[in-house]
Amino acid sequence: MIILQLTLIIGGWTAPAMAITEEQKLVSETWRIVNRAYLDETFNHQNWWFIREKAIRQNLKNREETYSAIEKMLASLDDPFTRLLKPNQYRSLQVSTSGELTGVGLQIALDAETGQLTVVAPIDGSPAAEVGIQPRDRILKIDQFSTDELTLDEAATHMRGPIGSTVTLTVQRFDTTEIEEIELVRDRIALNPVFAQLRSESSVAPIGYIRLSQFSANATEEVANAIQTLDKQGAKAYILDLRNNPGGLLQAGVEIARLWLNDGTVVYTVNRQGVLGSFDVVSPPLTQAPLAVLVNQGTASASEILAGALQDNLRAQLVGEKTFGKGLIQSLFDLSDGSGLAVTVAKYETPNHHDIHKLGIKPDKIVPTKALTRNQIATDADPQYQAAVELLMSEFALADAA
Incomplete structure (x- = not known):
């Protein structure tokens, strides 16, 4: 009887693996790149494989849900510089190192200590430089959007736009409590360095x-x-x-x-x-x-x-x-x-x-x-x-x- 039970377990029927969806493939592709290349091999002191399994088991109905799952997975690293760039954001980044773009001309980053959206530098000759925005100034709002609710790339996207269109930035000056609302007219940003x-x-x-x-x-x-x-x-x-x-x-x-x-x-x-x-x-x-x-x-x-x-x-x-x-x-x-x-x-x-x-x-x-x-x-x-x-x-x- 014992031998028979062992035989049944070893030779028993196993359900076929579920086919992986295109959305799950993109999550898995992202995970593999980070797993192979990321600087911190502790992945912010967490089980990176468990993070993958949690992300890939979600019922992802469309690409936007997939992007949200990837962004949540990357956010667990607590590294604002490791991030997803959606197709339009990725194209804009590639242009910014080789051609020109349209917008207000600000280089921005998330402050490592506070997480606030901070000006690294205005681009010389840009609308932002002309109105006197300075390094370390904090951007609190872009039009009606609070920057506390925006990723770095979403903030950059909101500041870009067609030449001649306007955007209002709510800016807190570095080392002061002074807050200003500044309306900027977007322009072509020349990248002659x-x-x-x-x-x-x-x-x-x-x-x-x-x-x-x-x-x-x-x-x-x-x-x-x-x-x-x-x-x-x-x-x-x-x-x-x-x-x-x-x-x-x-x-x-x-x-x-x-x-x-x-x-x-x-x-x-x-x-x-x-x-x-x-x-x-x-x-x-x-x-x-x-x-x-x-x-x-x-x-x-x-x-x-x-x-x-x-x-x-x-x-x-x-x-x-x-x-x-x-x-x-x-x-x-x-x-x-x-x-x-x-x-x-x-x-x-x-x-x-x-x-x-x-x-x-x-x-x-x-x-x-x-x-x-x-x-x-x-x-x-x-x-x-x-x-x-x-x-x-x-x-x-x-x-x-x-």
């Missing part, structure tokens, strides 16, 4: 001024062209302005650092296994002329990689205020339905192994930010710019004395 000009404020030596606003796909080529042009015009020193530069492509940050450095490491990356990788200098610099770099609270991400590389390799001194403090690296992954996934895959360390996430980079010479109009940037009215000029001229004076 570089402005360059030879300056002759000093009788000692002409200075090449380069303002870099974003690390887009063409940023390296544009900075290289600027250095070569200014060199031909007689520049003997350079000021690289990274203020209010919210970052962009990691590779662009690395390549631009290589334009200035003679040797050394640009940045270290640390993956989930704690394995160090590095990006090193691979060719001679375009110039070895003295260099000062302007930074402020809107200097973030790839800008901090560049600033940290130049500071730690003693190639340049930083002037201004402590930087934003974003030391995490995201990669973009295509999903099968045309949406995308931004996943935190590594953190970075400066050449001296400083982890700057949530800490920022302290400049060599601290000069507080002053509210400036667009036309006052890099002029006599700009104390950070003037401090950089004085720093370079003192270097020339010391060289002459030696």
Whole structure:
């Protein structure tokens, strides 16, 4: 009898597995990417397989329900930088690093401590910059929508729109209780990342001024062209302005650092296994002329990689205020339905192994930010710019004395 019972159990009938739906496939595809690539292998100290099973067992009737399930799954990681990008959001992000877009021209992030929607930096020449919105200002509402109820990408979507249309932002100024309602007219946002000009404020030596606003796909080529042009015009020193530069492509940050450095490491990356990788200098610099770099609270991400590389390799001194403090690296992954996934895959360390996430980079010479109009940037009215000029001229004076 016992043998018969065992035989019946072993050879018993098993129900066929249920066919997986297209919606469940998308959830599973997302889960696999995060499982393979995410920086924190504890997945925020939770059972990541259990999270998958809970998500995939839902009765997902349509794509929007699937997106909601994926967003809930990703939210469990407590990482605002790891997020789903719906097809229209994914296309907009790809455009923002390679072409142009229409909107108000704000780079935004969720504050790591408060979760509030915070301005990283306004894009130079944009409607937001024209009305004086500043880094670290908090956006409380977009039209009638409270930003407490919006994801980062939903907030960006609400601010974008056709040229000539309007949007009202409710803004709380950084370090104050002042709240303003600001109506902005959306416009085409030019993404030409570089402005360059030879300056002759000093009788000692002409200075090449380069303002870099974003690390887009063409940023390296544009900075290289600027250095070569200014060199031909007689520049003997350079000021690289990274203020209010919210970052962009990691590779662009690395390549631009290589334009200035003679040797050394640009940045270290640390993956989930704690394995160090590095990006090193691979060719001679375009110039070895003295260099000062302007930074402020809107200097973030790839800008901090560049600033940290130049500071730690003693190639340049930083002037201004402590930087934003974003030391995490995201990669973009295509999903099968045309949406995308931004996943935190590594953190970075400066050449001296400083982890700057949530800490920022302290400049060599601290000069507080002053509210400036667009036309006052890099002029006599700009104390950070003037401090950089004085720093370079003192270097020339010391060289002459030696």
